[in-house]
């Protein structure tokens with residue numbers, strides 16, 4: 655990490671993923687969560703299409719979420735052993751606060767390519783996790799093929815242009831996983847001389 659230069663730069667360098675299984679309370683309260691989502695929605699968004707939205711997954715809906723995760727796993731792996739189903743179901747109960755990140759992509763938009771819309775969703779996701787950490791919490795992003803299963807899509811009533819991008823578990827952790835290696839600057843930065 656470079657010497658401290660600016661709080662935003664510091665926050666970017668300090669961001670890291672938590673392990674969802676290691677997240678405990680407290681999570682953000684409602685005011686904090688609203689701030690986190692508002693910060694997320696400040697993402698750059700070509701055409702101001704707002705291709706993202708966020709769903710706080712209520713504690714009272716965790717059993718229902720577990721059912722959907724179990725059903726999604728069965729759909730992907732009809733012969734999955736019961737332990738596999740249980741592992742999937744447990745994710746509904748990991749982390750004191752769960753937020754769904756959803757995309758609505760207009761593939762036929764006359765001006766804004768779908769790729770730009772997806773990038774706006776990615777920016778919103780990054781904003782979200784940065785805001786989580788700025789408030790002193792930790793975030794774990796979860797995604798996977800289960801999000802595109804019929805069981806999951808139907809369970810959340812997704813429209814044909816909608817995609818459930820990830821479930822972000824938010825909480826507090828004393829047990830951060832080791833920092834992940836990051837690309838050396840020279841491998842991602844060059845100069846185009848024409």
Ligand SMILES: Cc1cc2nc3c(=O)[nH]c(=O)nc-3n(C[C@H](O)[C@H](O)[C@H](O)COP(=O)(O)O)c2cc1C
Nearest residue numbers: 669670671672779794795796797798819820833834
């Ligand atoms: C769209 C997206 C989906 C992700 N899905 C998962 C996931 O399913 N499981 C997981 O452990 N991490 C997931 N991650 C987090 C990455 O694994 C993590 O960012 C990467 O390992 C780098 O670690 P860091 O975030 O600590 O820098 C996801 C990240 C993104 C951007």
